Amino acid sequence: MTAVPEWMHPPRPEGWFADDLDHLPEAPRHTELIDGALVFMMSPQRSWHARIVTALVVALAEQAPPGIEIEREMTIRLDNRNRPESDLLATTALYEPDRTFFTPDQVLLVVEVVSPESAHRDRTVKLRKYAEAGIPSYWRVEDEDEVPVVHAYELDEPTRSYAPTGIHRNGLSTGVPFPIELDLRKLVPGRNG
Template identity: 70%
Template sequence: MTGLPDWMRPPREEGWFAEDLDRLPEAPRHTELIDGALIFMMSPQRSWHGRLVTTLTTTLMAQVPAGFEVEREMTIRLDARNRPEPDLLLTDLSYDPDRTWYAPEAVKLVVEVVSPESAHRDRIVKLRKYAEAGIPHYWRIENEDGAPAVHVFELEEPAGAYAPAGIFRGTLRRPVPFEISLDLDKLTPPRRS
């Protein structure tokens, strides 16, 4: 492990723990912890992804009822070895400017926008981990020829796993976690030829 900056060396033989993320100011922005391994979002973000997350954030903020907050790019401390950073989350906690993470019981919805480098984590790993942590709603947004397709999942509590609740294109209307109505075609600008 020569040639690595000191901050990249695990602080103990067992590797990284969730609280270690708060002590890594040199780490790249958007660093996650998955199964004790640091995951760096090092590839360049695509414009489609950034625009979609920004527009979805502002659209949900305009619809969110009192008692809920929309947060962008904040980690969730699922357990001692897992602290993923979804693109967006909905919480029932009040705004705290010093907060660096959320507990899963405070998170009502997680949204992941799939990128080529995050596809496996978003489709498989995080789907399972968020369900096991008891987060009631998960949306995975895929890019279908420049248009968003939202794969919606709801937690089936007895099984502790997500059940598919639909794939939405064009329009998304959901009664949970609050009354949501989205024109999906307006979340990203149309492609120009």
């Protein structure tokens, strides 16, 4: 067994804080903070996941109205102990080249593309945390026979929880958070649907 690198030791007895992520240059790419604990994406990413994220970024960026930007693989500082990294998000924040995170009030939509490593976090933990932070819309994209299926949710403001608005298997048409039309079968290059 090898010794744990010094940078992996929490800087204080109560663990890690959201701002600590900006001071961990040794940490692997895609490091998140969930309830004060560092979460690393250690297994190799599947090509299906990468292609879906890229296709969604392109499709949403083409449809986003002025004032809404689409970003990929950025963290959201939900509070002092939680800074999860979303696969992509729609934000009202202006572009800043040195930005390392967004705040919930800047985020309109979070999209998580489920992988085996992230399934529990995407289906339960992030679903709850994004809602509690007040993010208006959440999509969870699942792989069904290599075709993406979108589970869409909208925030019920009084309860700070998400209400499911639909499971989309072939196409997705919505006005929230802006008008979006997607042919889900065409998001994976090489597949005709």
